[in-house]
Amino acid sequence: MAYHSLSEFIERIEAAGELVRIKTRVSTELEIAEIADRMSKAPGGGKALLFENNGTDFPVLINGLGSLKRMHLALNVNNFSEISDDIEALFKKMTGPKKSFMDKLKMLPELAKVAKFMPKTKGGKGASQEVIHKNPDLSIIPVLKTWSRDGGKFITFPQVITQDPHTGIRNIGMYRLQILSKNETGMHWHKHKVGERHYREYKALGEKMPIAVALGGDPACTYSAVAPLPDNVDEYMLAGFLRKQKVTMVKAITQDIYVPAEADFIIEGYVDPLEEKIWEGPFGDHTGFFSLADWYPKFHVTCITHRKQAIYPATVVGIPPMEDAYIARATGGIFKAPIKITMLPEMEDMNIPDAGVAHNLTLVSIHKTFSGHAQKIINSLWGAGQMMFNKMLLTTDASVNVHDYKQLAQYCSQHIDPQFDIHFMRGPLDVLDHSSSKFAFGSKIGIDATKKYPEEISGEKVANPKLAGTIINTQSLKEKYPALRSVNLTLLEDEISAIFISIEKTKGGEVRQLAQNLFSESGIKQVKFIFSWITLLMFLI
Numbered sequence: 001m002a003y004h005s006l007s008e009f010i011e012r013i014e015a016a017g018e019l020v021r022i023k024t025r026v027s028t029e030l031e032i033a034e035i036a037d038r039m040s041k042a043p044g045g046g047k048a049l050l051f052e053n054n055g056t057d058f059p060v061l062i063n064g065l066g067s068l069k070r071m072h073l074a075l076n077v078n079n080f081s082e083i084s085d086d087i088e089a090l091f092k093k094m095t096g097p098k099k100s101f102m103d104k105l106k107m108l109p110e111l112a113k114v115a116k117f118m119p120k121t122k123g124g125k126g127a128s129q130e131v132i133h134k135n136p137d138l139s140i141i142p143v144l145k146t147w148s149r150d151g152g153k154f155i156t157f158p159q160v161i162t163q164d165p166h167t168g169i170r171n172i173g174m175y176r177l178q179i180l181s182k183n184e185t186g187m188h189w190h191k192h193k194v195g196e197r198h199y200r201e202y203k204a205l206g207e208k209m210p211i212a213v214a215l216g217g218d219p220a221c222t223y224s225a226v227a228p229l230p231d232n233v234d235e236y237m238l239a240g241f242l243r244k245q246k247v248t249m250v251k252a253i254t255q256d257i258y259v260p261a262e263a264d265f266i267i268e269g270y271v272d273p274l275e276e277k278i279w280e281g282p283f284g285d286h287t288g289f290f291s292l293a294d295w296y297p298k299f300h301v302t303c304i305t306h307r308k309q310a311i312y313p314a315t316v317v318g319i320p321p322m323e324d325a326y327i328a329r330a331t332g333g334i335f336k337a338p339i340k341i342t343m344l345p346e347m348e349d350m351n352i353p354d355a356g357v358a359h360n361l362t363l364v365s366i367h368k369t370f371s372g373h374a375q376k377i378i379n380s381l382w383g384a385g386q387m388m389f390n391k392m393l394l395t396t397d398a399s400v401n402v403h404d405y406k407q408l409a410q411y412c413s414q415h416i417d418p419q420f421d422i423h424f425m426r427g428p429l430d431v432l433d434h435s436s437s438k439f440a441f442g443s444k445i446g447i448d449a450t451k452k453y454p455e456e457i458s459g460e461k462v463a464n465p466k467l468a469g470t471i472i473n474t475q476s477l478k479e480k481y482p483a484l485r486s487v488n489l490t491l492l493e494d495e496i497s498a499i500f501i502s503i504e505k506t507k508g509g510e511v512r513q514l515a516q517n518l519f520s521e522s523g524i525k526q527v528k529f530i531f532s533w534i535t536l537l538m539f540l541i
Contacts, residue, residue, distance in 0.1 A: 001076055002243035005127065006216035006264050006311045009074065010061060013048055018070050025053045028060070028153070033146040033316045036062045040322045044068070050311075056142040058306075062314045065219060066323035071330050074219035075242050080333025083242065088337040117240035119170075119247045126250040126261025128217070129305040134254070136304040137182040141215075141265065142312050147284035151293060153179045154283060157313045158267075159214040159225040160187075161257060162198045164232075165205055170258075171195060172235035174225040177213065178280050183301040186280035187211070187271055190431040191440065192388075194231055199297060203273030210255040211271060211299060216264025216313045218243055226327060228335060228386045236260070254303040264310040268303040287357055288319035289434045325354040343380060346373070348398035353405075359430070361392045363402040371455040375423065378446035382427060389430040396449040406494060412449040413464070413497040418528050420458050421448040465526040467492040472499075472523040481517065483510060497528040 003009045013019045026032050032051050039046040045067030051060040065071050077083055133140070143153040155177040163170045171194040177185040189195035202209040214221070220242040224235040236247040249258040255268045281293035315323045332352040340347050348365040355361065366377055374395040381387045396402065400411045416422070423446040429436050436442030448456075474487040488500040501518075503511060511532055518524050 002245040003218040003220070004262050005307065006061065006219070006313060007309065009064070009219050010048075010050060010311065012073055013064070013070055016069070016073060018048055018067070018073070019050060020047045021050045021052060023052050025055070026051050028054050028056075028142045029145050030148060032060060032062065032314075033144050036316045037318060037322070039063055040066050040316065045070070045321070045323070045326055051142075054142045056140060056312075058140075058142055058310050058312045060142050060144070060312050060314055061216075062316065063323050064313060065223070065315075066326055068326060068329065071326050074223065075330065076244075080330055081336075083334045084337035086241075087334075088341060091337075091341050116244075116246060117237050119234060119236040119240060119249050121249045121251075121258055122261065124250065126248065126259070126263075127307055128214070128259060128261055128263040128266050129250065129253065130308045131306050131310075132253055133304040134302075136267075136301045138179055138185070138267075138301065138304070139182055140304070142314075143179055144314050144316075146316050147290070147318070149290055150283055151178055151281045155179070155185070155213070155215070155314075156317065157215065157222060157315045159221055159235075159260070159263075160189075160195060161212040161214060161259065162195050162209065163257060164198055165201050165207065165209075167232075169232050170234050170236070171198065171231075172214075172221075172225045174222075176283065177299060178283070180278065180298070183269075185299045185301065186278060187297045187299040188280055188283075189296075192428065192431070197231075199271060199273055202271075206274060208270045208272050210252075210257045211269055212252050212255060212257050212259045213267040213269075214260050214263040214265070215267070216311055217260055217262045218247075221247060221260060221263070222313065223327065223330065226331070228331060230385060252303070253305060265304065265306045265312065267301055268305070269299050269301040271297045271299055273297070284318050285432050286317035286320065286322070286324050287432055287434060291432050291434075320357055321354045324358065328352050328354070328358045339384070343384060344377060347377070349402050351402040356392070359386060359389045359391075362387070362390050362394070363408065364393065364395050365398050365400050365402050366395055366450070367398045368450045371453040374448035374450045375446070378423070378448075382425070382444065382446075388428050389433075390444065391429065391433075392445050392447070394447040394449055397451055400449075406496075408449075409491070409496045409498075410494065412447075413467075413495060413528065415451055416447065416449050416528065417452075417458075420456075421452075422446075423448070464497070467495050467497055467526070470523050470526070472521075477518070477521065481514060483514060492527070497526075499524070499527055499530055501530060501532045503532055 036049055039049060040063050048064045049062050054060055065074055143155055145153045159172050160175045161172055173193055173195045175189045175195055179185055221239045224239040227238055229235055240246045248261040250261045252259050252268045259266045277295040278298045279293055280296040282290045285291045317324060332350055336350050346367045351363040353361055377395050378393050401407055425444050427444055429440050429442050431440045470492050472489060478484050483503050485502045485504055491498050515530055
């Protein structure tokens with residue numbers, strides 16, 4: 001079923017016991033976000049929260065997609081593989097060999113199904129335009145300030161609608177908007193995003209760029225704004241596929257652009273590419289760190305429209321796991337089939353763990369058939385759309401369950417030679433990446449944890465020693481190496497060849513030297529990996 005408003009989705013999750021209504025007055029300044037932060041970290045993502053008393057006329061829904069159950073309800077499935085299987089089945093029907101004219105005629109119903117997903121436009125006004133504010137004031141919307149060091153209040157769950165000035169092809173992205181005044185916001189799109197490309201094209205033409213920001217409506221539309229679709233594919237077509245009903249679009253009131261008729265709020269306006277950029281941020285981000293302030297375009301609001309009983313959707317981003325972790329799980333489940341069909345038919349499964357914060361860590365299992373197959377997979381994925389931002393990509397054999405981390409770690413322990421199976425390259429990174437020394441550019445690591453063919457083995461193959469019961473005297477190690485504060489050997493008991501250490505670092509190069517020393521110690525010689533972290537930073541790098 002399709003949801004025709006955010007309130008319909010709220011009714012559904014409330015009936016399923018997935019919603020808590022909060023009638024006590026709670027401030028949009030830090031308080032709502034603080035409560036939502038604690039709730040989102042509850043087992044399984046906790047409950048969705050509806051703050052009905054926040055100082056405005058509109059309730060705030062937060063953590064609405066913050067659990068597997070609510071994501072399933074949002075997309076009307078019992079498992080994300082249902083969507084993936086539908087995509088695979090449709091693709092096979094559309095591209096399979098047609099032996100006769102009758103076979104081709106049989107395809108007409110399938111073509112009609114595809115057409116059913118395309119957005120449609122209609123005349124008149126939509127439900128999202130029941131109330132029109134031509135003298136817009138953003139303060140009527142309960143926009144949140146999430147973290148104390150944020151640069152201000154930010155709209156965090158928008159569908160930002162732009163269009164190519166040459167082709168008219170629409171794009172929907174999720175770019176945060178910092179409130180600057182009653183009718184101005186920042187427009188935080190990154191250099192790699194389609195919205196930024198449209199901005200550059202309007203700048204080359206010397207024209208103002210019409211933009212609309214939709215909030216609420218069917219959660220399938222909200223999800224589609226973050227889906228990793230190819231450039232020039234309308235995200236509302238994906239929303240139509242997910243909800244099994246076209247997204248209806250109506251003409252905006254003050255801009256030459258179309259907006260979803262069933263959204264809760266529409267913010268219309270423009271960006272002038274010839275105007276000086278504004279200082280936007282900082283913002284507590286989904287990496288668990290603050291993204292620093294920088295220069296971004298200014299969005300001029302020309303009109304706000306909304307439903308009479310509108311509900312404002314918001315999300316809190318910060319130290320994971322949070323609501324975006326469950327959105328990322330949906331992406332991993334849904335887009336596995338398109339990747340297999342169009343690019344990697346040998347792929348068995350893919351997992352994007354919560355700890356990787358979306359694209360930073362990806363685990364892939366494959367049906368390996370030749371030497372270098374894992375490297376082929378790694379390079380292919382690093383060249384595919386938003387996977388170019390991936391930092392750590394591990395490839396293993398199809399027999400391994402990439403969702404069972406203990407089994408995966410044991411398999412890696414057996415089949416990774418750290419000297420030859422870990423590959424580094426440099427490439428584009430997410431603008432929000434705080435760890436690279438260069439802006440949006442840096443190192444990536446690809447790990448081959450597959451069984452090796454003879455050609456892939458350098459020198460003699462060394463047998464993996466039994467690790468359980470390995471004797472390592474941690475107290476004597478700490479006495480011998482004063483920088484060593486603690487040693488964790490628990491993984492060795494599970495036959496996982498890795499230990500963890502913490503270090504009080506006082507000088508450059510200390511970690512490397514300590515690692516070399518430790519690998520010469522009895523018992524540690526047979527361990528493949530030492531992972532370290534710093535307990536006290538006493539110098540400047």
